[in-house]
Amino acid sequence: MFLLAIIAPPEPGLEIGGSLGGGKYRDVSCAGPAYYYREQTYAANVRFRTDIGATVAADVSQSIGAPAGDGPQRDAFSISSRVGWHFLYGGFEGGIGALRRADHTDAVPSGLAWIGVPEFHAFGTLLADRYAVNQPDFKFGLGGLVGPLAIDVGAGVQGFSTDLEVRTWKHFAPTLSFRVNGHDDWNVAAGLTFRVAP
Numbered sequence: 742m743f744l745l746a747i748i749a750p751p752e753p754g755l756e757i758g759g760s761l762g763g764g765k766y767r768d769v770s771c772a773g774p775a776y777y778y779r780e781q782t783y784a785a786n787v788r789f790r791t792d793i794g795a796t797v798a799a800d801v802s803q804s805i806g807a808p809a810g811d812g813p814q815r816d817a818f819s820i821s822s823r824v825g826w827h828f829l830y831g832g833f834e835g836g837i838g839a840l841r842r843a844d845h846t847d848a849v850p851s852g853l854a855w856i857g858v859p860e861f862h863a864f865g866t867l868l869a870d871r872y873a874v875n876q877p878d879f880k881f882g883l884g885g886l887v888g889p890l891a892i893d894v895g896a897g898v899q900g901f902s903t904d905l906e907v908r909t910w911k912h913f914a915p916t917l918s919f920r921v922n923g924h925d926d927w928n929v930a931a932g933l934t935f936r937v938a939p
Contacts, residue, residue, distance in 0.1 A: 751788055751790045751796065751827060752790065752936060752938065753790050753791060753792045753938065753939055754789070754790065754936060754937050754938040754939045755787070755788075755789050755936065755937045755939075756786075756787070756788045756789070756790075756934060756935070756936050757785075757786070757787050757934070757935045757936075758784075758785065758786045758787075758916070758932060758933065758934035758935070759783075759784065759785045759786070759932050759933065760782075760783075760784045760785075760871065760916060760918060760930040760931060760932025760933075761781075761782070761783060761930060761931065761932065762780075762781070762782035762783075762784075762871070762873065762918065762928050762929055762930025762931070763779070763780065763781055763782070763928065763929065763930075764779075764780045764782075764873070764874065764920070764926075764927045764928030764929060765777065765778060765779050765780060765809070765925065765926070765927065766778050766780055766806070766874045766875045766922075766925060766926040766927075766928075767925035767926060768806075768812075768815070768875065776808055776810075776811070776812035777808070777809040777810065777812075777925070778806035778807060778808055778809060778812070778815060778875070779806070779807045779809055780804055780805065780806050780807075780873070780874070780875065780928060781804070781805045781807075782802065782803065782804050782805075782871060782872065782873050782928060782930055783802065783803045784800065784801070784802040784803075784871040784872070784930070784932070785800065785801055785802075786798070786799065786800035786801075787799055787800075790827060791939075792939065794826045794827045794828055794832070795824075795825075795826055796823075796824065796825045796826060796827055796832075796834060797822075797823070797824050798822065798823045798824075798825070798834055798836075798869075799820075799821065799822040799823075800819075800820070800821055800869065800870075801818065801819070801820045801821075802818060802819050802820075802870075802871040802872040802878075803816070803817070803818040803872065804816070804817045804818070804872045804873065804875060806875060815843075815875065816841075817840075817841055817842045817843075817872060817875065817877075818840075818841050818872065819838060819839070819840050819841075819868055819872045819877050819878070820838055820839050821836060821837065821838025821839070821851035821868050821869065822836045822837065822838070822851070823835055823836030823851055823852065823853070823869065824836060825853075829858075830856065830857065830858060831854070831855060831856040831857070832853075832854070832855055833852070833853065833854045833855075834851075834852060834853050834854075834869070835850070835851070835852040836850075836851045836852065837849070837850060837851060838850070838851040838868045840868065840877050842877075849868055849877075850867060850868070851867060851868040851869055852866070852867045852868075852869060853865065853866045853867070853869040855884075859885075859886050860885050860886050861883070861884075861885045862883070862884050862885065863881075863882070863883055863884075864881070864882055864883075864884060864893065864895070865880070865881045865882075866878055866879070866880055866895075866897075867879050871918065871930065873899055873918075873920040873928040873930070874899050874900060874920050874922050874926040874927065874928050875926070876898045876899045876922070877898070878897070878898075878899065879897045879898045879899075880895040880896060880897025880898070880899065880902055881895055881896065881897060882894050882895020882896065882897075882902065883895070889907060889908045889909045890905060890906070890907060890908070891905070891906040891908060892904070892905055899920045899922055899928075900920060900921050900922025900923065900926060901919075901920070901921045901922070902918070902919065902920050902921075903918070903919045904916070904917075904918045904919075905917045905918075906934065911936075912935060912936055912937065913933055913934065913935050913936070914933070914934045914936075915931070915932070915933055916930075916931065916932045916933065916934060917929070917930070917931055918930040918931075918932070
């Protein structure tokens with residue numbers, strides 16, 4: 742699981758997560774040919790929320806694109822840190838991050854916001870979730886809880902996204918994350934989230 746795969750209010754305490762993924766994407770330049778890449782993704786996150794809602798969070802994500810034939814290798818990553826507050830019916834986090842693409846690194850804002858209740862909420866994220874399909878995170882969506890299953894569905898620069906977390910056990914939860922952006926671009930990641938109450 743990546744840091745904000747599931748946006749519903751984080752529980753007080755420490756949360757640590759990680760995921761491994763794979764997929765493929767196509768890169769089409771303005772004047773050149775299309776290149777196809779096999780993608781490996783790695784992501785990790787940490788968040789701490791106090792009993793009153795104050796929150797600090799950090800995450801890192803990497804994409805390694807290996808050409809399926811001719812073409813250069815494409816590596817990218819994002820890293821960010823945020824502070825914020827989570828209330829009963831909404832929350833926000835804001836901060837700064839670094840984004841590296843095409844051998845160039847930029848400082849960019851990072852943030853997230855959600856409103857609603859855990860059972861049904863709307864959310865938006867910017868550089869606060871995993872890098873996939875050769876794109877950083879920027880999306881809007883809806884999420885909710887169905888029994889022990891937490892689900893977020895969104896859309897953004899990575900295309901259509903779905904994130905699932907199974908909350909059957911107290912201290913850890915397996916996760917599954919999908920990204921689909923057209924016929925040629927997709928990524929699937931599996932992971933675990935560990936939680937320790939204060």
